[in-house]
Amino acid sequence: MISPKSTSTVHDNPFMKPMEWISLALLAAVIFLVLPMLLDAFRLNLVGKYLTYSFVALGLVICWGFGGILSLGQGVFFGLGGYLMAMFLKLEASSVENTKIQSTPGIPDFMDWNQITELPWFWKPFTSLPFTILAVIVVPAFFAFVIGSAMFRRRVGGTYFAIITQAIAAILTILIVGQQGYTGGINGITDLRTLNGWDIRTDRAHNILYFVNGGLLVACILFAQYVKRSKLGRILVAMRDKEDRVRFSGYPVASFKTFAFCLAAVFAAIGGAMFTLQVGFMSPSFVGIVPSIEMVIYAAVGGRLSLFGAVWGTLLVNWAKTTFSESFPELWLFGLGGLFILVVLAFPNGLAGIYRTYVEPRLTRRVKALEPAPAVALPHAAE
Amino acid sequence: MLGDYSLTDLSSIFVMQGFAGLILFSVYTLMALGLAIIFGQMGVINMAHGEFMILGAYMTYLCSGFFQTHLPALFPAYFFVAMALAFVASGALGMLVEWALIRHLYKRPLDTLLATWGLSLILQQAYRTIFGPREVGVELPAWLIGSVQVTDTIEIPINGMFVMAITLLITAGVALLMYRSRFGAQVRAVVQNRPMAGAVGIDTEKVDRLTFGLGCGIAGVAGSAFTMVGSTGPTSGQLYIVDTFLIVVFGGAASLLGTIASAFSISQTQSTLEFFLSGSTAKVITLLAVVGILMLRPQGLFTLKVRR
Amino acid sequence: MNAALLPSHIIGAAPAEKNFLLAVEGLTVSFDGFKAVNDVSFYVDPNEIRVIIGPNGAGKTTVLDLICGRTRASSGSIKYKGTELTKLSESAIVQAGVGRKFQTPSIYDDLTVFENLEISYPRGRSVFGALTFKRDAEVRDRIEEVAGMIFLKDQLLERAEFLSHGQKQWLEIGMLLIQDPELLMLDEPVAGMSVGERIKTAELLNQIIVGRSVLVIEHDMKFVEDIAHRVTVLHQGKVLSEGSMDRVKNDPKVIEVYLGH
Numbered sequence: 038m039i040s041p042k043s044t045s046t047v048h049d050n051p052f053m054k055p056m057e058w059i060s061l062a063l064l065a066a067v068i069f070l071v072l073p074m075l076l077d078a079f080r081l082n083l084v085g086k087y088l089t090y091s092f093v094a095l096g097l098v099i100c101w102g103f104g105g106i107l108s109l110g111q112g113v114f115f116g117l118g119g120y121l122m123a124m125f126l127k128l129e130a131s132s133v134e135n136t137k138i139q140s141t142p143g144i145p146d147f148m149d150w151n152q153i154t155e156l157p158w159f160w161k162p163f164t165s166l167p168f169t170i171l172a173v174i175v176v177p178a179f180f181a182f183v184i185g186s187a188m189f190r191r192r193v194g195g196t197y198f199a200i201i202t203q204a205i206a207a208i209l210t211i212l213i214v215g216q217q218g219y220t221g222g223i224n225g226i227t228d229l230r231t232l233n234g235w236d237i238r239t240d241r242a243h244n245i246l247y248f249v250n251g252g253l254l255v256a257c258i259l260f261a262q263y264v265k266r267s268k269l270g271r272i273l274v275a276m277r278d279k280e281d282r283v284r285f286s287g288y289p290v291a292s293f294k295t296f297a298f299c300l301a302a303v304f305a306a307i308g309g310a311m312f313t314l315q316v317g318f319m320s321p322s323f324v325g326i327v328p329s330i331e332m333v334i335y336a337a338v339g340g341r342l343s344l345f346g347a348v349w350g351t352l353l354v355n356w357a358k359t360t361f362s363e364s365f366p367e368l369w370l371f372g373l374g375g376l377f378i379l380v381v382l383a384f385p386n387g388l389a390g391i392y393r394t395y396v397e398p399r400l401t402r403r404v405k406a407l408e409p410a411p412a413v414a415l416p417h418a419a420e
Numbered sequence: 421m422l423g424d425y426s427l428t429d430l431s432s433i434f435v436m437q438g439f440a441g442l443i444l445f446s447v448y449t450l451m452a453l454g455l456a457i458i459f460g461q462m463g464v465i466n467m468a469h470g471e472f473m474i475l476g477a478y479m480t481y482l483c484s485g486f487f488q489t490h491l492p493a494l495f496p497a498y499f500f501v502a503m504a505l506a507f508v509a510s511g512a513l514g515m516l517v518e519w520a521l522i523r524h525l526y527k528r529p530l531d532t533l534l535a536t537w538g539l540s541l542i543l544q545q546a547y548r549t550i551f552g553p554r555e556v557g558v559e560l561p562a563w564l565i566g567s568v569q570v571t572d573t574i575e576i577p578i579n580g581m582f583v584m585a586i587t588l589l590i591t592a593g594v595a596l597l598m599y600r601s602r603f604g605a606q607v608r609a610v611v612q613n614r615p616m617a618g619a620v621g622i623d624t625e626k627v628d629r630l631t632f633g634l635g636c637g638i639a640g641v642a643g644s645a646f647t648m649v650g651s652t653g654p655t656s657g658q659l660y661i662v663d664t665f666l667i668v669v670f671g672g673a674a675s676l677l678g679t680i681a682s683a684f685s686i687s688q689t690q691s692t693l694e695f696f697l698s699g700s701t702a703k704v705i706t707l708l709a710v711v712g713i714l715m716l717r718p719q720g721l722f723t724l725k726v727r728r
Numbered sequence: 729m730n731a732a733l734l735p736s737h738i739i740g741a742a743p744a745e746k747n748f749l750l751a752v753e754g755l756t757v758s759f760d761g762f763k764a765v766n767d768v769s770f771y772v773d774p775n776e777i778r779v780i781i782g783p784n785g786a787g788k789t790t791v792l793d794l795i796c797g798r799t800r801a802s803s804g805s806i807k808y809k810g811t812e813l814t815k816l817s818e819s820a821i822v823q824a825g826v827g828r829k830f831q832t833p834s835i836y837d838d839l840t841v842f843e844n845l846e847i848s849y850p851r852g853r854s855v856f857g858a859l860t861f862k863r864d865a866e867v868r869d870r871i872e873e874v875a876g877m878i879f880l881k882d883q884l885l886e887r888a889e890f891l892s893h894g895q896k897q898w899l900e901i902g903m904l905l906i907q908d909p910e911l912l913m914l915d916e917p918v919a920g921m922s923v924g925e926r927i928k929t930a931e932l933l934n935q936i937i938v939g940r941s942v943l944v945i946e947h948d949m950k951f952v953e954d955i956a957h958r959v960t961v962l963h964q965g966k967v968l969s970e971g972s973m974d975r976v977k978n979d980p981k982v983i984e985v986y987l988g989h
């Protein structure tokens with residue numbers, strides 16, 4: 038390696054710095070080795086469910102942490118992904134064979150209960166798996182594009198955007214609950230069985246899906262890392278702090294914001310689709326205001342500027358939630374509420390911030406002896 | 421769908437639904453007034469606003485019980501005591517919250533949103549622990565029960581008229597306070613230029629605390645009014661928070677008149693639609709219309725053009 | 729159009745016949761009835777250094793805001809090399825070749841000097857372009873070259889927030905410079921600088937204005953006299969006087985409202 042004083046090394050922009058490779062290796066080891074060895078099938082499936090939320094948190098790091106755009110409607114995209122996948126699985130579970138006791142065989146049971154006698158047009162394409170997979174990506178991205186470009190071009194500020202995305206989450210929930218003949222209503226789409234004939238309810242299937250989910254998560258982290266270290270990532274940070282300056286450096290600010298929002302939406306939708314596959318149902322309780330804002334706290338606890346922090350934060354909060362609500366259900370809401378306040382007041386950069394302030398300086402002192410890493414730190418939050 | 425009704429039926433429907441809408445309008449207006457002060461004037465997103473409202477509702481519930489058992493003679497007048505108490509309780513809690521939480525976050529509006537959401541969870545759980553998970557209702561004094569028959573087909577509930585009268589009074593009071601009093605001038609001075617307001621001798625911290633307290637207090641009164649039209653549970657407030665924020669934003673956050681106009685149009689649209697469509701469809705259409713308009717005209721209905 | 733408000737040299741010649749780099753005509757903007765800029769017209773030649781002076785509130789910054797699209801005109805036209813700017817988005821105006829420096833240093837505190845300059849480098853300005861932007865030798869060389877010009881060669885890896893006030897001003901000038909704009913607009917480039925920094929900045933400005941047109945707002949009369957080819961005096965949103973510094977200095981209207989103080 039060339040000496041760190043040489044400008045070409047200093048101005049290099051490596052894909053990941055050594056510490057980031059270590060973080061990735063650590064995360065991968067925990068997801069792929071430690072947890073599968075330690076946990077039984079039920080608990081591992083539970084962790085798999087948590088990890089689907091971390092897709093949302095990952096998107097929020099890009100969109101909120103870097104771009105400063107707080108969306109309180111990520112449940113919409115998580116839900117869209119989940120529902121689109123559920124539609125495919127439900128149609129497969131509603132074969133004429135399986136539903137012959139219904140008055141109209143071959144349609145999902147909840148439609149039959151609601152006196153619907155024919156499959157609605159927007160359900161029909163979901164008999165195809167490739168179409169479904171495509172839709173899981175494209176539909177949320179399109180939604181986010183419409184919302185984002187309408188609002189960012191009109192310079193809608195942070196707080197307004199948060200309020201309006203929250204309203205959209207509320208609207209979608211009411212719509213899903215109200216249109217139960219088409220959506221399964223408050224119960225959601227349940228009783229999902231097979232994926233192209235493969236039973237997804239067995240322990241073995243859960244196990245495989247857990248690893249697929251983990252793989253997708255690592256892929257999304259790598260893509261997010263690519264975005265973060267690209268010029269686009271730096272522009273997002275620059276835009277968050279000095280939007281006008283970026284605009285007058287010749288960048289179409291609205292397009293960059295829309296991109297960040299769309300990316301966050303697609304990540305959330307992938308998480309949603311994986312949620313449906315692993316948990317076996319999808320319901321409006323993952324779409325609305327409450328889950329959407331809870332997903333923000335995952336990113337906040339992990340550290341709104343840290344991709345890896347987002348995953349750890351999600352795991353930690355959900356682990357706490359499960360533990361507390363199993364043993365002290367009343368205490369959990371106090372705990373969660375306190376967590377929101379604590380993170381905002383005392384640790385605005387979450388776990389990653391604590392790590393960077395207290396742990397990293399010591400670690401790098403030791404690592405430095407081995408590897409002369411350039412000290413170009415990731416931009417920290419303004420606070 | 422209109423064809424099934426005669427013209428007289430239709431006009432009665434509009435009047436009746438309009439009036440039902442007016443009660444909704446009252447609750448919305450009171451909620452939104454408080455929020456317009458906190459969000460529009462101070463720029464703070466108070467996600468716990470609904471819980472401040474519910475505190476007022478619980479205060480009214482407690483008063484109702486207390487007067488029934490201990491002061492039955494004064495029961496007909498308890499509602500006035502309850503409203504005053506609701507205002508004081510919510511206002512005091514608001515000032516406490518401002519001191520403990522909000523004042524540290526004035527420069528980070530998105531973070532106040534998260535922190536007050538945390539607060540709302542804590543308050544909800546506190547209500548659940550104290551008052552139980554079941555929804556509670558209040559006993560209305562006899563003079564508030566019943567309705568006035570206006571024509572053969574139109575009758576108007578008395579409690580509705582009472583709530584409306586209270587709303588009008590409070591709205592007028594707030595307008596006077598914000599636009600005619602010294603306090604209102606100080607609030608606007610602090611909003612426009614905090615360092616300058618401090619430099620000319622305004623105690624900005626005190627103004628902030630009182631402003632936030634006032635907004636929360638009005639939410640408490642909204643809760644008091646709310647008990648007449650709905651029952652109170654730990655999470656009842658959460659149902660109103662999104663609507664209320666939309667109303668404030670739709671009205672153009674800094675304008676009280678805009679807030680009232682927007683509360684009126686939203687509640688009337690919703691209750692008129694509710695007669696013909698299911699409640700949820702009416703709500704979806706109303707909210708979609710508001711969100712759609714806000715996307716096209718994000719500054720809301722009433723705003724000024726200034727040099728940025 | 730009111731002939732009395734036009735600069736003397738173009739009276740008699742129809743503006744359209746000459747090749748101006750920037751032609752501002754009848755520019756007006758009102759904020760709720762208050763006309764911050766009222767029927768302003770002026771013309772900037774290629775390679776001309778034009779200074780706009782005027783008392784506080786004269787509308788100087790608003791004129792720059794209007795040219796770069798930050799504020800939208802109520803009426804009037806701004807033609808840059810024949811293109812109407814009032815219809816373009818801010819980013820399109822920058823891409824057309826108009827660069828703007830703000831009154832207070834506007835740089836990215838969280839990024840290093842190198843990254844600040846890199847973001848201003850005129851390539852990869854679309855979403856896809858920014859995603860695939862490569863920090864190649866050409867970019868690095870250009871950044872180092874500009875960093876040398878703005879006296880920040882040794883600070884390339886420092887976070888911008890740790891720079892001194894003067895260094896921040898230079899960095900912002902460098903961020904403009906790297907875009908190589910044909911029209912450079914500077915809003916009080918030497919405000920708040922120490923004497924030493926001021927001399928260095930004047931030297932820097934003299935160096936970078938070669939080969940482009942520059943529109944400067946400045947209060948420092950010494951500085952104005954040093955650099956201005958021509959001066960436009962704004963007062964209460966209108967053009968009060970225009971011409972060489974000598975001519976403007978001796979204009980009784982100007983003496984009354986501005987220099988007389």
